[in-house]
Amino acid sequence: MKTDTAPTIFTWDGIRRGARRFLPLAFASFLGGTGFGILASDLGLGLAQAMGMSALVFAGASQMVAMDVWTFPPAVLGLGAAAFAINIRHVVMGAALRPWLKSLPLLRSHAALLMMTDANWAQAMVERRRGEADAAIIVGSGLVMWFGWVSGTGIGQLVGGVIDDPRTFGIDMIVPAFFALTLPALWPGVRRLHPWIVAAMAAALVHVVLPDGTWHVVVGGLAGAAVGGLSRE
């Protein structure tokens, strides 16, 4: 863990290196953005609204869920609360970055935090362990993913209007497939599966009682986490 204490720097070279290394992921982000743009167009969001959401929120999971529960007019506070609940994992990820970022000026550390996604956070943690000092790689890798995500959203929104029935190409399966992809990385093991079972049951129950909105996500998530917190490691 000696490398963990390498002095922190923040340079243009780090931004460039992070960006170059993440070009393949920027393309994946572009394709994911296209999927989101199609959903948004299918729902009736305009080009500026869809791209604006991708540019400002920049968090795929919460945007996908928002499309799942969106109404016209939208439930402003409910959507904000749902975005907070779904992206709460960022809190834990940001906590893990603190030792690396704490000596930086606030503008720089927060630029890195706002550009943090699942992929470039995971990569940054690996690089740091290998002795990387330059925290600007998080900003560079996040920026190219951001450009991919926002431009993909625009293309998807434009293409989406052309497709009559989203079921034809399985577009209504984007949301379940997207979340299924996070399951292997989150798998707690068969013996520690009870938080997942409790979460599934609580979410199903709340969904039956309150079919509109995302309370099933909040209640199910908190119930599962609480059970996980109470159990032994």
Added chain:
Amino acid sequence: MSEDGLVWAAILAMAVATWATRISGFWLMGLVPEGGFMRRALNHLPGALVISILSPIVIDGGWAPAAAVAVAVVILRAGVTATFAMFGAMGVVALIRLLV
């Protein structure tokens, strides 16, 4: 407020909420006790959230989302990138719908 204004208000609410999640861990780091209930709970929170999102979709949607979830996981475990697994799952469901 007009409906268009409310759409932008919702987008901004989601943005502010997400910015808060990205920044707050950095500040809360010192307050969370090591090895306690909070840390274990936070460990289990992401998985519990994803399961909570998926279970009502599968309950409401029947075989199609269940198949999409299964296909996506299988493709991903085969070592293919997440994006292709996503489009693969969509393709399989579209194909089954076409044939059945």
